[in-house]
Amino acid sequence: MRTITNLLGSLLLLLCATGFVHAQETATRTPDVPYVPTRQVVVDAMLKLxxxxxxxxxxxxxCGDGRIVITAAKEYGATGTGIDINPERIKEANANAQKANVTDxxxxxxxxxxxxxxxKATVVTLYLLPTVNxxxxPILLEQLKPGSRIVSHSFDMGDWKPDQTINVDGSTIYFWTVPAKKK
Structure with missing residues (x-):
């Protein structure tokens, strides 16, 4: 009986340690870009474009503080998902969604x-660096359905020519439509 108890205790300790290490790895991964919020005038132009x-x-x-998907929900009635590696940004985004009454x-x-x-996205927004874009x-082109739209604040995607480029209050915004898949 004592051997089984020791074995179960060791197994539980191992499982907890494995979970802790995984949580630490996720939490300590360095973000690919620094957090710089998109100004609201640019958010509005991105969603309009x-x-x-x-x-x-x-x-x-x-997604940072969540302002793009929150604005899309509040102003256009769209649904949205924001993804960020920083848990502090996710907490902030959730608080902002609650304040804006768009948690549904x-x-x-x-x-x-x-x-x-x-x-599942029909529109993807980005404010990342050129290397990250x-x-x-290739992931965007593989996952998104033809006709899905991609809008990037400040940075293009190399030789993929945008359908449209606009300047808003000193910021460049790029717009692409995902083409039909090649057979």
Missing amino acids: AKVTKDDVVYDLG KVKFVEGDLFETDFS MKLR
Whole structure:
């Protein structure tokens, strides 16, 4: 009996330690970009450029304080998901969604952009760095349905020519439509 108790105790300790190490690995991964909030005038222009409607599912990759998906829900009636690796940003985004009374339309997920399924999105917004955009580009093209829209604040996607580029209050915004899949 004592051997079984010791074995179960050891197994429980091992499981707890494994969970703790995994939690530490997730929490200590360095974000790919620094947190710099998108100004509201740029958020508004990004959503307008993407022609967001109540039928859209907006995903903001690197959502920060959640302002893009919150605005999409509040102003257009869209649903949305914000993804960020920083747990503090997720807490802040959830608090902001609650203040804006849109918790029924938006959710925020702590996660790694490169390990997240965002195939349900009809609109994807980005304010990342060029290297991150380029790393995400094949994932976006693989996961998103043709006709889905991508809007990026400040940074393009290399040789993928945007459908439209606009300047708003000193910021450049790029817009692409996901093309039909090649057979």
